[in-house]
Amino acid sequence: MKLSNLIKPRDGIRGISRYKGGKGSQAIGAIKLSSNESPLGPSDRAVKAYIDSAKSLSIYPDGNSTLLKEKIAELHDVNVNNIICGAGSDEILNLIACAYLMPGDEVIYSEHAFLLYKIITLTNNGTPIAAKEVGLKANIDNIINCVTKKTKIVFIANPNNPTGSYLNKNELYELRDRLPERVLLVIDGAYAEYAQEQDYIDGKSLISETANTVMTRTFSKVYALAALRIGWAYAPLHIIEVLNKIRGPFNLSTAAINAGAAAIEDHDHVAKSVELNSNEKVQLLKAYEEAQIHVHGGAANFLLLDLTNLAKKNSTMQQEMVVGLNNYLIKNNIFVRNVSDYGLPCHLRVTIGSKEQNRTVLDKIREYIEQVCNTK
Ligand SMILES: Cc1ncc(COP(=O)(O)O)c(C=O)c1O
Secondary structure, three states, X not given: OOHHHXXXXXXXXXXXXXXXXXXXXXXXXOEEOOOOOOOOOOOHHHHHHHHHHHHHOOOOOOOOOHHHHHHHHHHHOOOXXXXXXXXXXXXXXXXXXXXXXXXXXXXXXXXXXXXXHHHHHHHOOOEEEEEOOOOOOOOHHHHHHOOOOOEEEEEEEOOOOOOOOOOOHHHHHHHHHHOOOOOEEEEEOOOHHHOOOOOOOOOHHHHHHOOOEEXXXXXXXXXXXXXXXXXXXXXXXXXXXXXXXXXXXXXXXXXXXXXXXXXXXXXXXXXXXXXXXXXXXXXXXXXXXXXXXXXXXXXXXXXXXXXXXXXXOOHHHHHHHHHHHHHHHHHOOEEOEEOHHHOOOOEEEEEOOOHHHHHHHHHHHHHHHHHOHHHO
């Protein structure tokens, strides 16, 4: 076998650093707050629908995800024909890049945006362009300044992971307005349900009002069905038609379709999940302020802790402190997200968990600060 005969991937694929999900552990009592999963777990109705789906394992699923799309359309008051479902919103984001990127097309996202945008851009022969953020928030001027003739797509997670910041209604409209109409704007609303701020919108209205805007959503967060892989997009018909051509013909399992549909019907469960998140967030923000830890964003179900002032000296020491804190938490069976691969080596992203989980994490962080930082 000649090495030179080994089949080679596309050029861009060689430059991809593989996506690393949040760490966890099967150990008893382990606390996993590294992937923004819901501490409440899924609705009982969704679990029942999942189990009931076992009766039809030998039959292909409905390739149209009809039941799920109908429930989504009803809940969001949109036309069912403008919806496409995917195996997680990951799949839909990738389908979008696959369908529209030609070699050399540029894709813009903000500096500390969800890592997948870069991966899917490189996967699909595009050129990733990261627009500088200001105060860990997407900046419209900087995004617009990155636009060239080659710009094809702009991805904006709203709220963004891992910064937890968001563009408000006026800013989202301004962004769409200032982008050339031909540029596809993808508004990723993975955390939309948690964003309770008055000036927040999920961007749905932009999809019907403009030619090239898409909103993606997921069942992995507030619906707590991450393992089932369910996502969807609301988009103009011309985009839905294209994405339907290239998706897997049976991309959602029967269990996913049925459990997703059942989860939507359980409004109380969703409300409980959002309420728990909001209440805990208030408590946590107060506690972190008291501990003199600056917290960014907070529009979703996680907090981005800025740990730069754990060590005042220099950035190397600061980064060592953050690694030390993360290791200390791991030693105590607590898993949060190291976000150095997001260009944030002095930060940790912590999912808002249950009351008990949040207290334990806080106690351990305080303990570390007392033991280590105050002695340096
Ligand atoms: C901003 C953002 N978009 C999309 C996703 C992907 O979600 P899904 O589980 O639907 O693929 C995530 C997952 O963490 C996310 O943070």
